[in-house]
Amino acid sequence: MNAARAENLGPPLLGRLPPEVRKPAYDRAALEPGIAHIGVGAFHRCHQAEYTDDLLASHFDRWGLVGINIRPPMLAETLGRQDGLYTRLIRQNDEVEARVIGSIVRVVDSQDSAEPALEVLAWPDIEMVTMTVTEKGYCHVPSSGAVDLDHPDIVHDLVNPEAPRSVPGILVKALELRRASHGRPVTLLSCDNIPANGTILRNVVRAIAERRGNGLADWIAANVAFPSAMVDRIAPATTEADIDTVAERFGYRDDAVVVGERFRQWVIENRFAGRVPRWDLVGATFVDDVTPFEHLKMRVLNGAQTTLCYLGVLGGFEHTFEAVANPLLATFVRRMLTEETLPTLMPVPGISPAAYVEQSLARLANTAIRHRNHQIATDGSQKIAQRLLNPIRDRLAKGESIALLSVPVAGWMAYLVKASARFGRAWQVSDPFAERIAAIADRVGAGSKGLADAILAIDAIFDPSLAANDTLRANVIAALDGLLSKDPMAFVRHVCAEPIDARLKRPVRSA
Numbered sequence: 001m002n003a004a005r006a007e008n009l010g011p012p013l014l015g016r017l018p019p020e021v022r023k024p025a026y027d028r029a030a031l032e033p034g035i036a037h038i039g040v041g042a043f044h045r046c047h048q049a050e051y052t053d054d055l056l057a058s059h060f061d062r063w064g065l066v067g068i069n070i071r072p073p074m075l076a077e078t079l080g081r082q083d084g085l086y087t088r089l090i091r092q093n094d095e096v097e098a099r100v101i102g103s104i105v106r107v108v109d110s111q112d113s114a115e116p117a118l119e120v121l122a123w124p125d126i127e128m129v130t131m132t133v134t135e136k137g138y139c140h141v142p143s144s145g146a147v148d149l150d151h152p153d154i155v156h157d158l159v160n161p162e163a164p165r166s167v168p169g170i171l172v173k174a175l176e177l178r179r180a181s182h183g184r185p186v187t188l189l190s191c192d193n194i195p196a197n198g199t200i201l202r203n204v205v206r207a208i209a210e211r212r213g214n215g216l217a218d219w220i221a222a223n224v225a226f227p228s229a230m231v232d233r234i235a236p237a238t239t240e241a242d243i244d245t246v247a248e249r250f251g252y253r254d255d256a257v258v259v260g261e262r263f264r265q266w267v268i269e270n271r272f273a274g275r276v277p278r279w280d281l282v283g284a285t286f287v288d289d290v291t292p293f294e295h296l297k298m299r300v301l302n303g304a305q306t307t308l309c310y311l312g313v314l315g316g317f318e319h320t321f322e323a324v325a326n327p328l329l330a331t332f333v334r335r336m337l338t339e340e341t342l343p344t345l346m347p348v349p350g351i352s353p354a355a356y357v358e359q360s361l362a363r364l365a366n367t368a369i370r371h372r373n374h375q376i377a378t379d380g381s382q383k384i385a386q387r388l389l390n391p392i393r394d395r396l397a398k399g400e401s402i403a404l405l406s407v408p409v410a411g412w413m414a415y416l417v418k419a420s421a422r423f424g425r426a427w428q429v430s431d432p433f434a435e436r437i438a439a440i441a442d443r444v445g446a447g448s449k450g451l452a453d454a455i456l457a458i459d460a461i462f463d464p465s466l467a468a469n470d471t472l473r474a475n476v477i478a479a480l481d482g483l484l485s486k487d488p489m490a491f492v493r494h495v496c497a498e499p500i501d502a503r504l505k506r507p508v509r510s511a
Contacts, residue, residue, distance in 0.1 A: 006253040009082045009100065013252055017100065021087070021250050024102030025057040031105045032062035035277065036120050038131040038167065040067035040075060040107065046088055046235035046260035048130055048191060052103040054282035063277045064105035066126070068117045070170065071133075075107040078256040086256035087246050091368035098250055114164050114173065121174035124182045127274045129171075130189045132231075135382035136432055137167045138194065140204055142385045143463045145196070147204040158211060168204040172212065175205070175220055185223040185273035191231045193302060195294055195386045198228035198269060225273035230294040232265040232301065234363060236371040261369055263359075267293040292346040296353070299341050301360040303387045303408075307333050308364065309376035310411030313427070314418075314488040320371045324364045332492055334361065336404035344394040374427065380412045381433040381461050393466055402475055407495060410479030413455050417441045417484065433458065448481035 007013060017023050035052065037044055044067075052065055067084070069075050079086060084104035090097040110117035121129060135142070139151040147168065148154060157169030164170045171188060178184060188205070190197035205226075209217040238258055246254045266284040280286045287293070305320065311332070312323030323329050334357065342353045388409050392402045416434055418426040420441035431437075437455060444450040456467040456476065466472060482491025 006247040006251060009085050009087065009252055009254040009256075011083050011085070014085070014100070017252070018250055020098065022099040024053060024100065026060050026102070028102045028105070030060075031056070031064035031103075033066045033105055033120075033123070033125055034061070034063040034275075035128045035130060036066045036068060036123075036126045038068050038070060038117070038129070038170075039133040039137070040069055040079065040104070041132060042235045042238055042258045042260075043231075043233070044130075044132045044191070045086060045101065045104075045256070045258045047231055047233050047264060047266065048132075049101055049103050050088060050099075050264075051266060051279050051282055051284055052277060053101045055277055055279060056103055059278060059281055061277070062125075063103075063128075065103045066120050067104050067107045068110055068120060069108070070110045070114070070117055070167070071137075072111060074109050074111065076109055079104060080107045080109075082254070082256055086258065087250075087254045089242065089245065089257060089259045090262050091259055091366070092262050093367050095368075096245065096249065098246065114170050117170055118174050118177060121170070122177035122181060124178075124184050126186065127184070128187050128189060128277060130191055131167065132191045133167050134379060135192060135194055136379050137192070138190075138200055138204055139166050139168055140200055141460050142382050143460055145200050145203060147207040148460070154208070157208065161212060168201075168208050171205050172208045172216070175209070175224060176212065176216055179216065179219050179223075183223070185225070187225045187227065187272045187274065187276060189227055189229055189268070191229055193231070193298060193383070193386070195298060195390070196228055196291070197294075198226040198271070202226035223273060225271050227269035227271040228290045228294070229269065230265070230267040230290050230297055232297050233260050233263060234366075234369050234371060235260040236369055237375055239370070259369070261363060261366055263363055265297075292348045295345055296348050296351065296356060298386045299345065299391050300337055300353075300356055301363070302383070303341055303391070304333050304337060304360055304364060305371075305376050306380065306383060306387045307336065307408040307411065309373040310380070310408055310415045311483075311488070311492060312373040313377065313415060314411065314483055315492075318372060320364050320373060320376065321367050321369065323373065324361060328489060328493055328496065330361065332404070332407070332496055335496065336407070340395060340400075340402065340405045341391050343400070344391040374429075377412075377415055378430045379432065380415070381431050384409060384412055385461065389462070389466065392472065393463075396466075396469055396471060402471065404495070406472065406475035407479045407483075407492070410452070410476050410483055413437070413452065413476070413480055414483040414488070417451060422446070433461065446484065448484060449477050451484075452477045452480050 088099050108116045139148050139154050141148050153166035157164040164173050190201045242259050269290045270286040308323040317323040337357045392405050395402050416437040419429040420438035422441045440454045456462050
């Protein structure tokens with residue numbers, strides 16, 4: 001069937017969906033908004049909105065979701081036109097499973113002005129605010145977790161608090177409005193891949209609130225909770241082929257379809273203000289300390305993704321499943337995780353670390369999840385601290401080798417360096433530090449030592465005490481030299497074959 005001619009998904013179509021498409025098992029007309037979510041992208045629709053849909057089906061309450069976007073894309077012409085309905089496809093190699101999710105009851109576009117978002121966030125009935133705004137959305141310094149007072153949006157918001165642009169600025173203004181109008185408590189729940197994300201969110205919100213004065217920071221401390229959470233499900237960007245799949249297999253058009261893997265996980269710190277959706281009744285886990293879970297996921301699964309995306313691009317692979325299918329890259333990432341990453345982890349109840357490594361690599365090998373390496377590489381400067389630099393720090397503190405973990409750090413550097421004019425603009429990149437690193441490459445040239453020294457000096461990414469470590473510097477310089485060579489995969493092959501640190505004895509190129 002031609003996707004353009006198929007009937008669009010919407011409430012009138014729900015009763016006529018084919019039997020193989022699962023639909024909401026509750027009365028959507030009885031839903032009341034209780035949750036606001038900022039950042040209604042593919043991941044949210046594959047994860048938190050689905051958990052909420054499960055909760056409404058089994059323990060109906062008024063936890064309807066209001067989706068808010070303060071950054072592109074606009075929602076009105078996709079989710080809005082479909083009354084918040086969308087199809088979640090599960091794809092596992094050749095298998096396809098369709099489900100229509102109904103938990104989103106309203107969508108709000110607030111890209112041009114903060115006012116629509118503020119109106120929703122200040123509602124007394126909104127008792128939970130969740131967010132997936134990517135690491136850079138918190139406007140923090142990755143190396144320290146503090147608010148970045150030099151961030152253009154933060155600079156704007158401190159001068160123009162009534163018309164904020166940043167996520168922290170919007171939240172502070174919304175909390176000020178709640179305090180003035182009804183004073184009801186609220187939970188702000190980060191669902192982004194940042195270690196101690198609740199602490200980071202609290203820090204940036206309170207730092208801005210303290211500058212407002214009038215006791216707002218004290219009110220926030222007494223009435224707002226910032227639990228940390230670990231979220232997990234692979235959900236790549238939707239393609240036209242995914243939209244066509246729905247039309248061809250199931251007979252209707254859905255412009256808001258999302259695709260994910262079967263696996264999902266949500267671990268939430270048991271720290272709430274007021275009522276909370278009982279997601280723990282439908283598969284989520286409430287715990288006292290999220291840290292062991294987030295370290296396991298970020299350092300193993302996300303560490304593998306980061307490693308494979310940069311080495312994959314350098315090796316000529318478009319998708320993650322293609323990179324992990326390569327025997328050389330699979331061997332490297334498995335050795336890195338097993339030999340260097342796993343020893344840095346805390347015990348996680350009920351989970352075997354070695355089995356988790358194999359499960360993670362099997363998930364990344366799913367041929368139906370066509371996650372582009374360039375997409376995973378986006379905003380790497382905001383991700384490498386928790387995925388790579390933190391385990392490196394732990395290894396160095398014990399005097400242990402980082403010969404393998406240093407390679408993807410150099411891979412991130414090589415990826416951005418090769419996007420510079422000096423290296424022929426090999427590809428386009430999206431990273432807050434892309435222009436700065438391109439300028440370094442243009443100024444320094446091709447010498448791996450000069451490049452590594454200049455990039456390691458960016459203290460917003462690399463804590464100065466870590467960047468000054470001689471072992472880290474030697475490993476990164478040697479790895480960058482190999483990855484910027486004409487045959488980066490030959491370098492990876494040598495790393496896998498050589499005794500630990502033997503590669504450090506080889507001379508490196510200078511400018």
